[in-house]
Amino acid sequence: MYDRMQTFTTAQMTRVHDASMELLSDVGVAFNEPEALEIFAANGFRIDGKTVFMTEAQVRKALETAPSRFMVTARNPEKSVAVGEDDFVFVPGYGAPFIALPDGGQREATMTDYDNFCKLVQTSTSIDMNGFMMIEPGDVSPETAHLDMMFSSIVLCDKPFMGSPVSRQGARDCIEMASILWGGPDKLAAAGPVCVSLINSLSPLQFSDEMAGSLIELARANQACVIASLIMAGSSGPVTLSGVLALQNAEILAGITLAQLVNPGTPVIYGSTSSAMDMRTGGLAIGCPELSMVVSATAQMARFYKLPSRSGGGLTDAHFPDGQAAGESALALSTAARSGVNFILHSAGILGAYIAMSYEKFLMDEEMCSIIRKLIQPMDCSEAAIDVEMIKAVGIGGQYLTQPKTFQLCRTEFYMTDFFNRQNHAGWKAAGAKRIDQAATEKLSQRLAAYEKPPIDLDVETALSAYIAKRKNNP
Incomplete structure (x- = not known):
């Protein structure tokens, strides 16, 4: 190709x-x-x-036991997903402390916002997994916020979820809550991985006690982990991208080796969102072309080791869901999907180099995920699809609008936008001449109003609440 x-x-x-x-x-x-x-x-x-x-x-021995593909089991079995080889998932944004407002301002994120994003994931036809720390809620205790986020992720959405790697205890809480959900440790073990947690190295060439401890706990429980490196080229890593590749590769392989020593065969994902330092500001740039270059290279290095890969998706440095945000996000998201990345984190919602989540951008990115799924869908080149006989019948100067096949496929053959504009100018003006971010604001209220909590056993929900209350009383 x-x-x-x-x-x-x-x-x-x-x-x-x-x-x-x-x-x-x-x-x-x-x-x-x-x-x-x-x-x-x-x-x-x-x-x-x-x-x-x-x-x-030693490294190669560890790599021999790491699977190239694995399933993540959802509490709704119909929503379980595969990660690796030809299978990939879109996963929402992660780690933003602020909410971006429609007027360009920002406010501190809250647990209500976290719940809302869980509801958006549940009602999404594009986002395959629920996240963790989609925002950092400022209205709950930071020592126990992971418990509240895990509860919402599990109860408000029945898709697979991301786990809590905030500390060793946070990882234990994640495993214990998953065990409650599945009916005990034995049933959890039989289910296989039910969550994917993000383990980040501390560049250059370090792992913090929190990350290494979390990795050990999660690997022991056979829960999948992304082993990821975020190197800022020219600051925490070499200024050349090839040097960044070598450094991040060493860090990722070191983490994978530890996971396989703890539990040979535990699922791991080779991950990176390394990018460039903006030499004018000293800050991390994630809307830059270098990020997409590293995304492509990371996917290829993961395949070199026969491992699933992870990168960022709809990433931008813009602080508003404008043209810059759309362009930068589409570049990174499409590069990840077309390069064969298997776990595309930050697929929806991120603004300002991870500083904020935007409801409007979540919906815009979500639409772009759907468009990209269509973009990479193989074209049917069978004789039936080409249908030479129909083309002959229409002949020179004919039309296809009234052909039976057109009627048969008119609703399914082409991608139909959710709320992206395809009206002519007069129709757009008549509908209020709304920008796409304004249309997204209206769409948001409709989505949240249509949300229905997925069924969950009342005893399980009660047991999860009791566990959280106990942990908060005995931190």
């Missing part, structure tokens, strides 16, 4: 791999979690203080 974006040769990917192996063996990776060091030591890894050194043989 021809693509003007760079397709790495095996030799080029091997060069990145070799550079990463040299970093792992000569420099090592610091793990600021005592048990992680104990696990590495018990498996014969060389350790100096908190630094773990890895040989290529």
